[in-house]
Amino acid sequence: MKSFLFRMALAAGSLSAAFVAGSSGATVTGNLNGAGSLVLTSAAVTFNNAQGVFGIDISSTSSFAPLAGTTATLQSLTLAADPPGVPVSVANFMTFAASPAASLTLTLLRPGVFSSAACGAAPAAGQTCTLAGSPFNFTNLTTTSSMVSFAIKGTIADGSPPISDIEGVFTAQFDSNYQTVLATIGTGQIGTTYSASFTSAAPVSASVTKSFAPANIPLNGTSTMTIALTNPNPATALTIAISDPLPTGLVVAGTPAVANACGGSVTAVAGTATVSLTGGSLAAGASCAVSVDVQGTLTGVITNIATATSTGAGTSTGTATLTVIGPPTIAKTFSPAAFILGGGSFVTFTLTNPAGNPDTLAGVGFTDILPGGLAVSNGSSPACGGTVTSSAGNMIVLAGASIVAGGTCQFSVPVFAQSTGTFTNTTGNVASANGGTGGVASATVVVAAPTPIPTLDDLTLIALAALLAVATCVGLRRKQR
């Protein structure tokens, strides 16, 4: 089949009303049902717009219901200029006698949906056929009857925005199989009636996808908050506003680093809890994003909702969560807290994942260098899911530990004294991979000198020996008697 041309001449009718009386400019929605007649040739489909003009049926709904009993006009289409499957823009493709401000712009003549495999087959019921490059779907209902359908899409407005998307389907039928129809229109024409239905949907709000990167930050750390918008309307541009009140525990970072690809103006002042966009715009089918750096000031899982308002198309929201994790805390004690030089003590470390922290602290570690006079034996052992290593005689290092949410862990290391004295020992800062750096811990241990054992001088020892000798002799003599 060669290319087709669609034509529809102007229809007569009064030009007196909007879709809904007095509401020109309103969103056009609903179903438009109608019928008319056409003449099909190999080069064109000519709609009869005089006595076979497209009449709007009473089954039409919503915006189209008031048009029941009136007529509509379809402009001609040339397939060479508007081939199936190729986006086009045919203004005033359909106009309405009873609603002169309204018009339908054709944006796509859909390609036919069947294959051409059975287009030249012997006629049989149930066969389907779409010739290459054709918008038409032929079906043989019997061996001597057939139908054809085609579909369009476009936009429709009642004089001014908002613009609605619209889909349309046409059907017609013949008293011969499509093989005969194709042969006939190759050299002649066939007149028949058609019916058509159109569905117009109001433009819908841009969809919102919100995210934080990274999604987990340490307390007072920063994350990039991104609000991505997508216009799902294939032919309707949207004017966009965003409102994003930040919840407690989240503020705009000191350096907001605002990025805006949505047009309009973004408000995001450092230290405040509001991010907003006004006057943004989003082309049909397009996407854009606004991003702002934010700071987590409280630990916990923070849920944040952004609301996008699309003028004339409603609102939609996007939700994301940011996990803010505080650092571990550390405490230490010596037990015993005092010992005699030459003895020893245990230094015990207690690490805590603070209440309110929503997640396990990972990569926990610290370094504790003992002051001079205290010492440890070199070596390593498991501790708190990580490893504690003693080295250099006075250094204790914990690395790779983890602490579950709300949990604590504890380990001890034996300590020896090399001298007497009072030793105050302070650890380095305890840190974690995901919760940042915490504080230090201190403890004091006293090392005392050993108490001396009482002794006798030499003369006293000699006298004591002599006394013991005398006593021994006296004892032996009495025994002999």
Next chain:
Amino acid sequence: MPIAGRFALGACLALMSISHAALGQTPLTGILNGTGSLVLSPSGITFVNAGTGTFKVDITSTGSFAPLALTTASIQSIGQAVVAGTPTSVPNFITFAAQPTASVTLTLLLPGAFTSAACAAAPAVAQTCTPTGSPFSFTNVTATSSTVSFAIAGTASNAGAPSSITAVFTAQLSDRSYQSVLASLAAAGSLATTYSATLRATALSAGAVPASGSAR
């Protein structure tokens, strides 16, 4: 009556006689094209026979039907008593406002042309479906729009002159797939839309038996 008046009356009577002979006393032949609106429901097909939904004979009609262009016809509803593929007899299935002597008797509602294999599949472009025992041939033109068609056979009589007829009806739903249509009908819903139809009438010789359903 003056001579001129008698002549005019005679001429009018002659023209009426010719017209009546053409439209009222010969078998219906040719193509009848028309449009109207209908309602699909679990109880069957209800043709709208009032207001803007009334079947309107189109200007593209030919033969016996050409003079009926822009007039209306009434079509009886097709209820569950009419079983696809089973001979029936529904007199006055179609009657013509401008041709009271003519009527169509429905003798067969043809079975749909497709299989039921894809009737319950997820909606997709180009799917076809005829539920088991149904007269309907459904096609998804897009994933959210569909067409439905059905065919009938019957006889026509014009002041006793017989004809055989076959007819095809097509309709469309721009807001739903046929799966959605079937689901609506299964849930006792109804769907209103417009249709177009083409009917072919072929004169039968006296005593001839009209074929019904032979088109398949």
